[in-house]
Structures are given as structure tokens and as C-alpha cells.
Amino acid sequence: MVMQIDRRCMILGGVWGIGALALPAGRALAADLIGARGFTHAVASGEPGADSMLLWTRYVPASEVESARLDVEVAIDPDFVRIVGGGTVRTGGYRDWTAKVTVDGLQPGTSYWYRFVAPDGSKSPVGRTRTLPQGDVPRFGLGVFSCSNLPYGWFNAYAHAAARDDLDLWLHVGDYIYEYGNASVRPGQGIVGRTLMPDTEILAIADYRLRYATYRADPDLQRLHQMAPMVALWDDHESANDSWEGGAQNHQADKEGDWNTRRAAAMQVYREWMPVSDEPWKAYDIGTLATLYRTESRLLARTRPADITAAASAPDADAALKAFHDGVWQDPSATMLGSTQESWLAHAFRANARTTAWQMVGMGTIIGRTVMPANVTDWLRPDANAKLVQRYRNSVRMAQNGLPMWMDRWDGYPAARSRLLRSAQAADSDLIMLAGDSHNAWAYGLVEDGQPAGVEFAGQAVTSGGMEGDLRGDPTAVARGFVAANRELKWANTHQRGYMMIDISRDRVTGEWLFLDTIKARSTRIASTHRMSVERGRRVFSA
Known part of the structure; x- marks a missing residue:
């Protein structure tokens, strides 16, 4: 029996053990769960x-x-x-x-x-x-996905990609599931029948198992997995929002128990339910065409992100932000990958740049530098509350002091970012970064020490809502505003969902962002696309 979600309801398959039946959702669905036998999830x-x-x-x-x-x-x-x-x-x-x-x-x-x-x-x-191929390879197609929040929409991006015959491999760069419960879904934004199991936020092994079973019952996700192999890495929501080695923004130890117990549960269940090995990071050679790297930047060695809240809200915010900029923000001990993985990646760049044309790094979060445009408050929705408006104003003040809008991403770890990009430059690598996390689409020309270091294709979410939720007006004007405010940012889309297709040849890598017409109904109609290319040896996007 293969269990699937249809248009009307979520049907789960599996036997989760006695612990799961103690959950609210488990008690309600115990008969269905016990009755499901055989091959339950394709x-x-x-x-x-x-x-x-x-x-x-x-x-x-x-x-x-x-x-x-x-x-x-x-x-x-x-x-x-x-x-x-x-x-x-x-x-x-x-x-x-x-x-x-x-x-x-x-x-x-x-x-x-x-x-x-x-x-x-x-x-x-x-x-x-x-x-994977060996030797000379004329072309290779890679589908890139991120951020699939089940209650907010149908997985139409998965359905569209699974129907293609020009893609050889899937890369999922994280937020394959979300940890939140049904109560977190914003009123009016959830899809009828796209109900999470268990009902509450997931904390223990039984919770995580039931949540993966819920996601993997989706027919479009099942079809995606059936049609091609996947290289997958976790980001934060596979454990808890804004996670790092010692905790997470969405983990309160006094109410939810020891973080290490929750972290271990999240890692164990991910490795049970995903087609991945237990190796924390790995490289995959695509003949002499490219080397693809699977990285780990959340749970094993990432240090706690610097907290800019106090500086941004200080009475003399400019002075506090300058001190933050010159001090804690640039602390070289801050790391996303940890020294062992940083060393592995640097050595791999040196070895593989001699034998493969492109070094392609799958990463959970964006490495391109991004500051908030000065006029962002002009784009906010008329009903934006005072707290939201102040948050955006703080981000503008941060930008005026040379600080990024995202502390949880590579922007918040500038010394570590420099180490990674310099290691690629030292190896004479043609570097391609592939990322997700932000829910919106971005293209960056990466610069380090004043020299091109590679490009980044950052993909939009499969279903998770992006920046457009806070904004009004013409989204193309918003995108232009972000590009104008950011030296490395070459293009952006801040309002549509979908996935990326990366077409790799020896002389050129082309990224295509595909935007679905809707996620509120099952449809694979494409509303629009955008393509950008980088030529080998240039390390900047083609004009």
C-alpha cells in the first residue's frame, strides 16, 4: 500500500510505534496508521x-x-x-x-x-x-529546490520538474520540511487539506518521523523521488528555525527540553527518511565537467549568529552599530562550517579544480552580500504594524553602517565567508554557489578582495512565502531597488515560487529560475522564467 495525499485530504501511511499514538494527531488517526502496511512511501x-x-x-x-x-x-x-x-x-x-x-x-x-x-x-x-558520468561530459542538468512548507501550497515545482526529461539529478538545499505546527499557519493562507501531522511543533523522534511521513505522502514529492536521484542537505527547519550547534531561535530549553536531544532526533530521522548517507559532507564528480559539493552548515559546527538587536535599538544606534561592525560581526572565530569542513572544502577545491571545469557548492544559505534598500519602508503594506515598520527601519540603519540585513546567513559571518571565497580563488576555481533559504530568487556576482570569486544562483521557495508578504506595489520595482542597493546583486525576484534548473556545459553554466503560475491549486503551468549564464574563466555573469 503506497500512501498519498490527494486533493481532498492528507492520508498517512505507516506504523509509528506506541510513542506516536500518544500524540494528538496519533490518537485521532490511530486506526489509519495501524492499518497501513506494505510499501507505504514509494x-x-x-x-x-x-x-x-x-x-x-x-x-x-x-x-x-x-x-x-x-x-x-x-x-x-x-x-x-x-x-x-x-x-x-x-x-x-x-x-x-x-x-x-x-x-x-x-x-x-x-x-x-x-x-x-x-x-x-x-x-x-x-x-x-x-x-553519474565519467570522462568528458557535454552537458548535465540539475534541478534545485528549497523551502517547501506544506500547508501553504501544493508542491507544483516538484510535479513540473518530475515531468521533465532533461534533468539528471535533483539537489535539495534545505527546508525540505518545517517544524512548526498547524497553529503557526497564517489565517487565510493555508490550503484546505494540507494538514500537518502531528498537529503541534515537532520536538521528539516520534514527532519528526510523523512529520516526514506526512510530507513523503505527497504524490508530487513521491514522483520527484521516483524519477531521478537526489543529493540533499538540511538547513534549519529540518530541526528548528535559525539553528546552530548549540541551539536555535525556535527552541526554548525551559519549555522544550535539552537542545542536544532535539538536535539528535532531527538528525537521526532525516537520515532515516532521506536517501542520504551518514557522511556529513561529500563531493560528487560529474565526469570532468563539474564537482558538486554537499555541505553541512547548521548543526555540527556553526557558531551562534551575532545578535544585532541591542545595537540596532540603542539610543545612539549609529555608534552602537559601528562598534558592532568593527567588533563582534568580524570575529574570525565565527564559523558556518567549522574548521574541519572548511579545510576539507579548501583541499577539495585545490584538487578538483585541476580535473573538473566547475566547482559547484550546494549550501543551505545565501553567501551573496545583501543590505536593505534605503527606501524599503515606502514599499511596506499600508496595514504594516509598528513593530514590522521598526524592524525594516532598523535594517536600513544597519545598511547605512555597512551591515547586512541577514545575520543568520553568510552575511553574518564575514570572516568565514572570506575564507571560503579566498580558498576558491587560491585554487583558481570556477565557483558556482547554489543556495535557497530566503524564499525569493537572487543572482549574485561574488567578490572577494576586489576580485571576482564566482557567482551564486539562489533559488526561490517551492511554497514558503517570501518578502512579498510584507510589501505592496510593483514587485519588479522592489527587485530593482534591491539590485540598485547591492553591489554583488545582479538580479532578483521577490514574489514568486518555483525552482531552478542549472544547465552545465564545459564552457558555460546557465541557471533558469522557473516560476509557477500558482501554488494554491494543483497546476504545473509556468508563469515566467529568467535565465542567466556565466562563462568558464570569467567568474561573472554574462552581460
Whole structure:
């Protein structure tokens, strides 16, 4: 039985154990949960190599057993006439009945079909995957996604991408799920039937498992995973908003318990439910064309972001902000990646820039510098409350003192940002940064020490609301205002949802932002697109 969300309601599949039934949503849906057996959430693939692939499924046995063995079949045709590989894996309630197996002995740049076989002979839905190529590669297509907040809209971006035949790999740069409960959905903005399980904010292992099961029941997300492999990394909402190694903005220890317990639960369940390995970071060679890097910038080594609140609201704000700018903001001990990952990435740049044309870094947050335009308060909605207006005014004052609008992103860690970009420059890398997080779309020409350091394609959200929620008027004028105020920013879209397609050739990388017509109804109609390119060796966007 494969569980899906249809237009009318959310239907969950799975057996979550006794702990889940104590949850409010668990009590209400206990009969449905206990009744769901078999392959409950289709299949997925990830961690691609030239000769290997990680395959994922979830299987709940019909009988009450502690564990189950699954076999996997890999074929070069969708009818499984020519089975060329496979493997076996054991799963159980201890890992929420999810199963992952890495299959070796595959051929480079080859499409395969795969399925799991249960002890009773039943078979999972069929998935398609493709190994990475070796040697010279004329072209490679990458679909990039971020920020999919389920109650706010349909996953039309996933549906559109899954129907394409020109994309070889998915990259999800984080906020695959959100931790908030149903009460957090803004009045009038939620979609009927797009209900979160459990009902409340997720804190414990059972909560996180149920939330992933809810998301993975979505038919468009299931289809995305079935059609191609995914390289995935977490950002903050897979644990809690604005998380770092020692805590999060959305974690109150006095009410929600020890942060390390919650952090461990979030990491464990992510690795159970996603087609990822346990390696915290990794590089993937796409022949001699590119190296793609999966990074970790949230839970393992990130230091707490500097708190600018007191300086921005001080009686002499300019003096306080100058002191902040010259002091804590530039502290070299502040880090997003930690010294071990920074060293790994710098060494990888030096090694791989000699053998692959492009160094492409998947990152949870934006690295391009962004300050608030001076006239932003002119764009605010007429009904904006005083607190919101003051927040924007504070951001303008910060910009006037050389400070960014986002402290939780690379802008808030300038010394660490410089180390990363200088390491790419030292390796003579053609650097492409791929990011999400902001919910809006941006293109940056990155500069370090006065020299081009690469470009950044920052993608819009699948469904999560962006800056447009606070603003009124012509969104193109807002975008132009941001570009005019920011040296590195070359283009922006601050009001539409969708995904990015990155087309990679040896001489050029082209990014295309695809904006869906709507997320409030199921539709794959594209409203508009925007394309930008960078040529090899230039490290700036083409005119």
C-alpha cells in the first residue's frame, strides 16, 4: 500500500510505534496508521556515483515482527527483463521501517530502474535513477529546490520538474520540511487539506518521523523521488528555525527540553527518511565537467549568529552599530562550517579544480552580500504594524553602517565567508554557489578582495512565502531597488515560487529560475522564467 495525499485530504501511511499514538494527531488517526502496511512511501535514490547508487524505501510488514529483510532488483529496462544488479537490506521499527541499501557494480552515466521485494513477494513501486558520468561530459542538468512548507501550497515545482526529461539529478538545499505546527499557519493562507501531522511543533523522534511521513505522502514529492536521484542537505527547519550547534531561535530549553536531544532526533530521522548517507559532507564528480559539493552548515559546527538587536535599538544606534561592525560581526572565530569542513572544502577545491571545469557548492544559505534598500519602508503594506515598520527601519540603519540585513546567513559571518571565497580563488576555481533559504530568487556576482570569486544562483521557495508578504506595489520595482542597493546583486525576484534548473556545459553554466503560475491549486503551468549564464574563466555573469 503506497500512501498519498490527494486533493481532498492528507492520508498517512505507516506504523509509528506506541510513542506516536500518544500524540494528538496519533490518537485521532490511530486506526489509519495501524492499518497501513506494505510499501507505504514509494521509493527514492540518492548519493549517486559513477558505479553506485543508494536506494531507499519504507516497508511495514503485515505481521507483528521485529524486523524484515528486503531484496532490491536493479534493471536496465522498466519491465525488469534484464536485471543487472541488486542487494539486500534489513529494517525494523528501530529505524521506523525505512530501508537504505547502496548498490555497486553499475555503469557510469546509465539509467536504471529499481524496486524492492518484500518477504511475502510483494513489490514496491518502480523507481528510475541514473549514475553519474565519467570522462568528458557535454552537458548535465540539475534541478534545485528549497523551502517547501506544506500547508501553504501544493508542491507544483516538484510535479513540473518530475515531468521533465532533461534533468539528471535533483539537489535539495534545505527546508525540505518545517517544524512548526498547524497553529503557526497564517489565517487565510493555508490550503484546505494540507494538514500537518502531528498537529503541534515537532520536538521528539516520534514527532519528526510523523512529520516526514506526512510530507513523503505527497504524490508530487513521491514522483520527484521516483524519477531521478537526489543529493540533499538540511538547513534549519529540518530541526528548528535559525539553528546552530548549540541551539536555535525556535527552541526554548525551559519549555522544550535539552537542545542536544532535539538536535539528535532531527538528525537521526532525516537520515532515516532521506536517501542520504551518514557522511556529513561529500563531493560528487560529474565526469570532468563539474564537482558538486554537499555541505553541512547548521548543526555540527556553526557558531551562534551575532545578535544585532541591542545595537540596532540603542539610543545612539549609529555608534552602537559601528562598534558592532568593527567588533563582534568580524570575529574570525565565527564559523558556518567549522574548521574541519572548511579545510576539507579548501583541499577539495585545490584538487578538483585541476580535473573538473566547475566547482559547484550546494549550501543551505545565501553567501551573496545583501543590505536593505534605503527606501524599503515606502514599499511596506499600508496595514504594516509598528513593530514590522521598526524592524525594516532598523535594517536600513544597519545598511547605512555597512551591515547586512541577514545575520543568520553568510552575511553574518564575514570572516568565514572570506575564507571560503579566498580558498576558491587560491585554487583558481570556477565557483558556482547554489543556495535557497530566503524564499525569493537572487543572482549574485561574488567578490572577494576586489576580485571576482564566482557567482551564486539562489533559488526561490517551492511554497514558503517570501518578502512579498510584507510589501505592496510593483514587485519588479522592489527587485530593482534591491539590485540598485547591492553591489554583488545582479538580479532578483521577490514574489514568486518555483525552482531552478542549472544547465552545465564545459564552457558555460546557465541557471533558469522557473516560476509557477500558482501554488494554491494543483497546476504545473509556468508563469515566467529568467535565465542567466556565466562563462568558464570569467567568474561573472554574462552581460
